Amino acid sequence: MKEPLLFVKDLHAWYGDSHILQGISLSVWQGRASAILGRNGAGKTTALKTIMGLIQRHSGLVRLGTLRLDELPAYRVARAGVAYVPEARGVFPSLTVQENLTVSARPTQGDWSIERVFDTFPRLAERRGHKGKWLSGGEQQMLAIARALMTNGRLLMLDDPTEGLAPNIVEELNNLLRDLLDDGLSLLLVEQNFEFATNLSNEIYVLGKGRVQWSGSASDLIANGDVTRTWLGV
Amino acid sequence: MQNVVTEVSQVFLDPTFLAIQFLNGLQLASLLFLLSVGLSVVYGLMNFINLAHGTLYMLGAYIGLSVARGSGSFWLALIVAPIFIAALAAVFHALLLRRMQAASPMKQILVTFGLIYVGLDVVRYIWGDYSHSIPAPDFFAGSVHLLGEVYPSYRLFMIGLGWFVFIALYYGLERTRLGAVVRAGVDNREVAMSLGLNIELAFFLVFCLGCGLAGLAGVVAAPVLSVYPGMDMSILVLTLIVVVIGGPGSLRGAALGAFLIGMFETFGQVFFPAIASVIVYALMAVILLARPGGLLPVRPS
Ligand SMILES: Nc1ncnc2c1ncn2[C@@H]1O[C@H](COP(=O)(O)OP(=O)(O)OP(=O)(O)O)[C@@H](O)[C@H]1O
Numbered sequence: 306m307k308e309p310l311l312f313v314k315d316l317h318a319w320y321g322d323s324h325i326l327q328g329i330s331l332s333v334w335q336g337r338a339s340a341i342l343g344r345n346g347a348g349k350t351t352a353l354k355t356i357m358g359l360i361q362r363h364s365g366l367v368r369l370g371t372l373r374l375d376e377l378p379a380y381r382v383a384r385a386g387v388a389y390v391p392e393a394r395g396v397f398p399s400l401t402v403q404e405n406l407t408v409s410a411r412p413t414q415g416d417w418s419i420e421r422v423f424d425t426f427p428r429l430a431e432r433r434g435h436k437g438k439w440l441s442g443g444e445q446q447m448l449a450i451a452r453a454l455m456t457n458g459r460l461l462m463l464d465d466p467t468e469g470l471a472p473n474i475v476e477e478l479n480n481l482l483r484d485l486l487d488d489g490l491s492l493l494l495v496e497q498n499f500e501f502a503t504n505l506s507n508e509i510y511v512l513g514k515g516r517v518q519w520s521g522s523a524s525d526l527i528a529n530g531d532v533t534r535t536w537l538g539v
Numbered sequence: 540m541q542n543v544v545t546e547v548s549q550v551f552l553d554p555t556f557l558a559i560q561f562l563n564g565l566q567l568a569s570l571l572f573l574l575s576v577g578l579s580v581v582y583g584l585m586n587f588i589n590l591a592h593g594t595l596y597m598l599g600a601y602i603g604l605s606v607a608r609g610s611g612s613f614w615l616a617l618i619v620a621p622i623f624i625a626a627l628a629a630v631f632h633a634l635l636l637r638r639m640q641a642a643s644p645m646k647q648i649l650v651t652f653g654l655i656y657v658g659l660d661v662v663r664y665i666w667g668d669y670s671h672s673i674p675a676p677d678f679f680a681g682s683v684h685l686l687g688e689v690y691p692s693y694r695l696f697m698i699g700l701g702w703f704v705f706i707a708l709y710y711g712l713e714r715t716r717l718g719a720v721v722r723a724g725v726d727n728r729e730v731a732m733s734l735g736l737n738i739e740l741a742f743f744l745v746f747c748l749g750c751g752l753a754g755l756a757g758v759v760a761a762p763v764l765s766v767y768p769g770m771d772m773s774i775l776v777l778t779l780i781v782v783v784i785g786g787p788g789s790l791r792g793a794a795l796g797a798f799l800i801g802m803f804e805t806f807g808q809v810f811f812p813a814i815a816s817v818i819v820y821a822l823m824a825v826i827l828l829a830r831p832g833g834l835l836p837v838r839p840s
């Protein structure tokens with residue numbers, strides 16, 4: 306098998322005295338999606354933040370292609386090609402839609418431009434002058450993704466993107482992410498929505514108690530009642 | 540007795556007199572704005588309480604003094620001193636602030652309070668104990684006729700400069716790339732960094748700019764207030780009050796706070812000289828009771 310685009314090995318992270326990530330390993334391949342599943346508090350958000358460099362990495366290896374990320378500050382991780390859609394979206398409330406997009410733009414690296422974003426997300430084009438805080442939940446999610454795309458990264462990490470979205474918007478999101486995968490983008494998805502995640506992802510990592518308790522393909526997971534009952538409560 | 544009271548009240552209610560005092564209030568506000576904007580930004584954005592901000596103001600005045608004496612040009616002093624102070628701030632940031640940012644507020648207060656005394660000794664050592672003054676530039680050395688009164692044109696220049704800096708900063712914050720990065724960092728520092736923005740660098744530049752403005756304030760104040768060791772302490776308290784009532788980290792807050800304190804301080808001195816110093820504290824107390832985060836907080840709570 307080819308080398309993974311993102312390679313994480315034995316990653317540890319702490320919040321003060323609590324050992325939250327106790328050595329997780331995972332991979333994401335070019336043009337494919339991996340998902341991290343797990344119950345509330347399993348450490349999914351912590352895993353993405355630690356990869357991003359927002360939480361001090363205690364030990365472990367993070368590599369994007371051939372580049373080591375685990376020594377870099379968050380802004381360098383982003384510039385190296387990791388685009389991040391945080392939990393609860395993190396739209397900048399006092400910036401307009403357009404400013405949210407342009408402030409993170411790195412046009413020289415790839416082909417996402419503000420025109421293409423407005424083409425892909427016509428609702429954002431209509432609201433380009435509105436402040437981030439006035440957008441609906443669905444619009445905020447679109448903006449958070451569009452903003453991440455504007456960084457023209459190679460890997461897109463999304464933390465619970467379907468949370469709080471109406472079913473039709475979830476469907477729209479599903480189609481969008483499929484298109485992005487077809488374009489060659491790679492995804493690392495954290496999800497509470499089991500169906501959404503298994504539907505999109507090739508590799509699944511089940512996180513529990515700060516460790517990867519199970520990993521394998523989506524179809525294997527669906528067939529494995531023990532794992533889903535014990536670690537996901539599905 | 541009756542006569543004196545009417546006479547006094549006539550003077551106080553004279554529109555010309557009030558207008559002149561209003562201008563004096565604006566002039567003080569202008570100075571307080573230049574001083575407080577940097578302090579406010581450092582406190583609001585970087586969570587750092589820099590009591591030595593006034594020291595930068597004093598150093599700015601003294602460096603301006605030396606440049607003005609050496610070159611004979613006020614304008615050169617006005618340009619050189621802020622640049623020098625901004626550079627000094629950069630060194631200060633690298634040596635101390637970076638390490639102190641995670642420290643407790645008490646430690647920050649103690650260390651920067653200590654720096655005030657270091658600054659005082661440095662100034663005494665280099666420039667001596669006496670008080671000095673920088674003459675106003677020739678162009679603004681005279682007076683203008685305003686509402687039938689004569690008013691020093693240099694004071695009008697101070698007011699104009701305050702407005703100019705406010706508008707320039709506002710434009711920079713709302714319309715430039717650095718401004719957008721700073722606003723993003725204020726809104727959500729983590730997310731901003733994870734989008735590739737070097738927030739630490741952006742805030743550092745803002746810090747240097749704010750300190751440079753304190754240096755500018757020192758030079759600007761020198762022709763009106765004299766330059767002496769301890770001039771920093773006499774204005775530090777008012778500056779801190781401006782920051783607190785305006786809302787730490789907020790540009791418009793610093794401007795509004797400076798305006799209010801400039802006015803209350805000036806009119807308080809005129810109408811109620813006996814209790815003038817209490818008035819601004821009372822104003823602060825009332826504002827903080829109603830709005831603990833200040834009038835225009837940068838992050839609505
Ligand atoms: N800032 C923090 N300080 C201390 N502990 C934290 C902090 N953030 C999260 N934790 C703890 O770390 C653990 C993992 O949290 P994390 O947010 O990664 O979980 P999660 O899997 O994303 O949960 P959810 O599905 O609810 O989003 C939890 O026990 C949580 O209480």
Ligand SMILES: [Mg+2]
Binds near residue numbers: 349350351392465
């Ligand atoms: Mg989470």
